Structure formats: C-alpha cells, structure tokens
Amino acid sequence: MYLIRERIFDLGNDFDITDESGERVYHVDGKVLTLRDRLVIEDTAGREVAAVHRQLVALRRTYTIEIGGEKAAEVRKKLFTPFREKFTIDVPGPEDLEMKGDLLDHEYSIERDGVELASVSKKWFRVRDTYAVKIAEGVDHLLILASVLALDLAQSRAEKERAERGD
Template sequence: MATFQIKEKMFSLGGKFTITDQTGLPCYHVEGSLFPLPKTFKVFDEEEHLISQIEKKVLSFLPKFNVTLANGNHFTIKKDFSFLKSHYTIEDLDMEVKGNFWDMDFQLLKDNQVIANISQQWFRMTSTYQVEVYNETYNDLTISLVIAIDYVKELEKNASN
C-alpha cells in the first residue's frame, strides 16, 4: 500500500505543487500550464520522468479531460450533468469511481475491489488530499485522476464567485 498527500500551493502560477509520501518525502510533482487554453498538467516522478499528461478538452460543455500515462495507457474523465451532486464518468478504463466527488471522498474500484481511497482533508488553507493506493501498480493513474477532478472543483468554485 502507498499513501500520498497532495497539497496545492496557494499562490502558484499555473498550478505547481509537490506530492509527498506518508513520510513527507516528495515522490511526484505537478506542473500546470500557465495559460488556460488548453489547460494541461504534467506529472513527474522524483527522477523527473514524465508520468502522465492531463489535458482539458477546450470545446466541451461540461469539463472533460484526456489523461495519457507514460506506459501508453490513456483514459478520459468526463463530468456528467447532474443537479444534486457531482458525478464523473471514466471512459476507456476498466474501473469505476464511487463516492462523494463534491466532498472529494471517493474510491477507485476494479472488479468491485477497492484500488484506492481518496479523501480531502478539511480545515486547511489549500486543497489537501489523502490518497491511499492499495495496489501500487495504480499509483500513477490514481494521482492523475485526483488532479483532474480537483481542477474541475477549482473551476466550479471560481465560476460561483
């Protein structure tokens, strides 16, 4: 099992932040594009190898992201239309995500087995997430998923202000 903490920097141009392990050591870092069209995030490991690229589709009514992992796998995260609470569809991935996206408390499942738990830590100045991945082969995928969903939440928060 691997445990990560994702904590965004409050005043970061483009969205740069570090992801640490359970001991506080950096294990990933994220660099967001400075300009919003198209908004992209690149995730690197501690040795500066590209792990994934996350790109927001420009002409989409609801937020939609294409995620390409370094191993060549790719998937799409799409926010679905819903009045009561947030719901996301993960296309091209033999997994499902269940839980409360608005509160950022959800699970990643494969064949009804929990692969990862993601929960937001409240009472912090910035978005901070605790990510527990039970099968470490899904570390990169899970980190990329959380970054994309958090960006959608950030867009919604900015739109409501």
C-alpha cells in the first residue's frame, strides 16, 4: 500500500510517496505551474523512473505517462458518462484500464475488464489529507501510481479552470 497526500497539487510542491510504514518509496517533483503540468517521479536514489504531463493539443483532458523514457499510457476522461466521472488508462494494445467510483473524493477503483487491479481510498488511513493506493500483486505499481497522479492533475486543472470562469 502507498500513501499520497491529498491536494498536494494546489501547492505545486515536491512531495514523497511512502509505504504504509512511512518509508519513502518515490519522490515526486511537482512542476504543476508549468504550461504542461509535468510531474517527475524519482526513485529513492533520485533517478527519474516515470513522468506525467498534460497534452496541450488533446480535445479532452489527456495526460501522458512515460516510464523509463517510453510512453506507457494516456489517461483521459471518458466522454458521455452520465452520473459519474470515469477515466481511461489507455495502454498499448487492448488491455486498457478504467478508473471509476468517486474520483473527486479519492474513493475509486482501477479495473481491467471488470477485475479490480487497484483501489484508492481515504478510509484506510487516518492521517489528515492522505489517501492510500492499494495495488494487487502482479500489477505495474509505477503505472498505477502515475495514473493516480495524472487524475489528480486533471482534477486540479479542472478546478482551476472552473474558478477562473467563476463557476
């Protein structure tokens, strides 16, 4: 299980992703004030292992995930999802993932063909402004964590745009 502080992107600061005992697993360099809303995920030795950035030309909010310098997935909001927000994690090939549930409140699952691969929840951990990401064995942990961060970036950008419009 991994722990991430909620609303970290409002500050635009760097932060750590820890395990459930509080040990740092990854460091995230948050460059959310840049034009492309870019995050760099580093291992404990400070090496870049993944990056998340917003695509500027996409018709809908889309974030690209790179792992090891290679494009690993795109995270984008699904069109026409009444009553709930859903995001797709589009990976190469037919094995796409879906994020669904209460995305705004960090209570959701990540599934492939109806099988839960990961769940995100604030209920598991009582530390204020923290949510947990629990990932099944055999699943690419870095892809899941980067996808969760991409969703947070998308939501933060949407909130900022609503505030600018006065919604």
